[in-house]
Amino acid sequence: MAYKNRMNDMDNKSWLKFQKSWFIHNPPRRKKDVLTHPAKYPETMVQEFIEFFTKEGATVLDPMAGTGSSLVAALRCGRNSYGIELNPKYAGIARDILAEEKASLTEAGQNSSLTAEIINGDAANATSFDIPEIDYLITSPPYWDMLHARGSATQKKRREESDLDVIYSENPDDVGNIRDYEAFLEKLIHIYAAMKPLMRDRAYLTIIVKNVKKGGKIYPLAWDIGRELGKVYTLKDEKVWCQDNQRLAPYGMGNAWVSNTFHHYCLQFRKEDK
Numbered sequence: 001m002a003y004k005n006r007m008n009d010m011d012n013k014s015w016l017k018f019q020k021s022w023f024i025h026n027p028p029r030r031k032k033d034v035l036t037h038p039a040k041y042p043e044t045m046v047q048e049f050i051e052f053f054t055k056e057g058a059t060v061l062d063p064m065a066g067t068g069s070s071l072v073a074a075l076r077c078g079r080n081s082y083g084i085e086l087n088p089k090y091a092g093i094a095r096d097i098l099a100e101e102k103a104s105l106t107e108a109g110q111n112s113s114l115t116a117e118i119i120n121g122d123a124a125n126a127t128s129f130d131i132p133e134i135d136y137l138i139t140s141p142p143y144w145d146m147l148h149a150r151g152s153a154t155q156k157k158r159r160e161e162s163d164l165d166v167i168y169s170e171n172p173d174d175v176g177n178i179r180d181y182e183a184f185l186e187k188l189i190h191i192y193a194a195m196k197p198l199m200r201d202r203a204y205l206t207i208i209v210k211n212v213k214k215g216g217k218i219y220p221l222a223w224d225i226g227r228e229l230g231k232v233y234t235l236k237d238e239k240v241w242c243q244d245n246q247r248l249a250p251y252g253m254g255n256a257w258v259s260n261t262f263h264h265y266c267l268q269f270r271k272e273d274k
C-alpha cells in the first residue's frame with residue numbers, strides 16, 4: 001500500500017527498519033583531531049536519525065555540537081545545519097572538519113551550497129544567535145560531571161595519552177562542570193526548553209543520553225530528561241543504541257552487581273501544543 005510520506009524521503013522498507021526500538025551501532029575508529037574531544041557520537045549513526053526525521057534540504061540544529069558530528073552527518077545527506085558549541089577549541093576543530101567535508105562533497109560533484117555553520121557560544125543564548133527555523137534537533141549533552149570522575153577506565157586511558165582532553169572545559173557555563181545533579185538537570189532542561197521558539201511546529205528532537213553511575217548508585221539522567229523535558233515537548237519514544245564491541249571490565253566481581261553499560265537512550269520529543 002502506498003502512503004504519502006510527509007516526514008522523510010525513505011521507502012517503506014527503510015522506514016520499517018528504523019522503527020525497531022533498539023539497534024547496534026559500533027562507532028568506527030576516530031581520527032586524531034576528533035579524538036581530542038572526550039565524547040563524540042558517530043556521524044554514521046546520526047545520519048540515520050536525520051534521514052528519518054527530515055527531508056532533503058531541511059535544517060538541523062545541534063546545540064552542543066562538540067566537533068560537529070551532527071553537521072557532518074547533515075551535509076552527507078543534503079540537509080542544512082547549525083551547531084552551537086561553547087568550547088572555542090572544539091568549535092574550531094568542527095569548522096575545519098566541515099570545510100574538509102564540504103570540499104570532498106564538491107569534489108564528488110554533490111551539493112556544496114548547503115549551510116553547515118558552527119556558532120561558538122552558550123546554547124542558553126540560542127535565540128540571540130542568527131539561526132533560522134529548525135526542522136529537527138539532534139544532540140547529546142555532557143553526561144553530568146562524569147568526565148571529572150578520575151577513576152573510570154576511559155579517563156585513565158586518555159590521561160595516559162596526554163594530549164587528549166579529559167574534560168570539555170573549565171568554563172562555568174559548561175553544564176558538564178555543574179557538580180550538583182539537580183542543578184545540572186535544571187540547567188540542561190532550561191537550555192533545551194530555550195530552543196522551542198527556534199523549532200518549527202511538530203518538529204522532532206532527539207536527545208542521546210545515558211543514565212549515570214556514580215558513588216555506587218544510578219542517577220537516571222535519561223529518565224529524568226524524559227520526565228522533565230516532557231513538560232515542554234511531548235516525549236514520544238525511546239530508541240536504545242547498543243554497542244557490542246566494548247571490552248568487559250570485572251566491576252564488583254564476586255562482591256556486588258555493577259553492569260558494564262553499553263547502551264544509550266535516544267529520546268524522541270516533538271514540539272506540539274501543550
Ligand SMILES: C[S@@+](CC[C@H](N)C(=O)[O-])C[C@H]1O[C@@H](n2cnc3c(N)ncnc32)[C@H](O)[C@@H]1O
Nearest residue numbers: 040041064066067069086122123141168174175
Ligand atoms: C557530549 S559532547 C557533544 C559531542 C558531539 N555530539 C560530537 O559528536 O562531537 C557535549 C558538548 O557540549 C558542550 N557544552 C557544554 N555546555 C555547553 C553550553 N552551555 N553551550 C554549548 N555547548 C556546551 C561541551 O563543550 C561538549 O563539547
